[in-house]
Amino acid sequence: MLKGHFFKGLCRALSLFIVLSLFSVFSYADSAAVSTIFQQLAKSDVVRADFEQQKKLASLNKTFVSNGTLTFAKSNGVLWKIKRPVQADLIVTQKKLVQKTQRTYSQIQIDQSPYSSVATLFLQLMSGDEKALAKNFNVVSADYRPTGWNVALTPKSGLFKKLFVRIEAQGQQYVDKIVIQEQANNSTTILFRNQNTPLKLTAAEDALFQLAK
Template sequence: MKAINLSRPVWLFLATVLCLMSVLSRPVSAQNPQLKQIFTQLAATPMVRAQFEQQKKLASLNKTFVSKGTVLFSKSQGVIWNIQSPVQANLIVTPYKLVQKTQRTYSQIEIDKSPYGSVATMFLQLMSGNETALAKNFNIVSASYSPAQWNVALTPKSSLFKKLFVRVDAQGQRYVDRIVLSEQANNTTTIRFSQQTTQPQTLMAEENALFQLAK
């Protein structure tokens, strides 16, 4: 079995997206009533499937790189990213491992042996209900809520997340619809989620098999 050696861009993608989805999926004891309403609404769904598109703009190269696929977010199991373009691969994250699987290859890394393992541990703790992680790692710049639209702006507090990005803006309705990450060197990453659904409410056989790989 080959050990996976993830590059920093891959970890950045995983860390930022999964962190924000996890942060925005749990209720918190927040003094901001608008933020509390957002968390309460999003916490009502233990499993969400969606399409995603990521656009990463590199200011130094004046280029935009696009990735597309589907994502399964399960509070009890973890996250499965099914990347369909520009390459085809599955990325599975559980409390113990990160697995990358393609048609021809399979590789894994234990969370605690990765240089970004504390990031993975943090958002997986959030999925399991660690309500103190938000205040520990983020400052709340603003939050607004209405049944038709909500918005949250965050800045990183922890030194690790400050190395990854400088500001996070998230918008949605019933679910998270868009996340904009303002990164170092004027780079930006925009992730849009669409066709969100809570059905089926249990894991399909293929999804369960992928999670078993990362136990």
């Protein structure tokens, strides 16, 4: 049950890491400072970060915590390496979603997954698809200062309204925190730390991405 909740929450949340940063690019098109910060994020070929996810389920009155590392590669997709509470790899590309543990392996075509629209939108936004963004989200508040920025979004499309009520994010050079208010009073908080932009993938990362080719 814990593993199921984690993967559902992670699949929904993974689309938002760059969604929010790119949205800031479009919202602050007349601000050179903000455009520079977020265009730098959008142009990075590879981004790595540590993450911690806190998933609150109102019906159970419990919070499930998981953590690991994230790698985004523009030419491949997104790799979530989960360390706790289970060790697993979740690889998302434009074509496939792959889950891999020490004992199990499964894959599904993105267009056959219930999270296909979320995953596809995430990858499109990593490439800077402004039309897809405007189709699915409204900005309800946004603020930028040299010491940091924050933005709040509400879903526009029917798909995202079924999943989310409100999305808030904050950061400085990178996205540092995302809070997702979901239906049924559930919520997901994702904290990103130690973000960096390496020049290329490691051999191990590339091997995992190859599984989803």
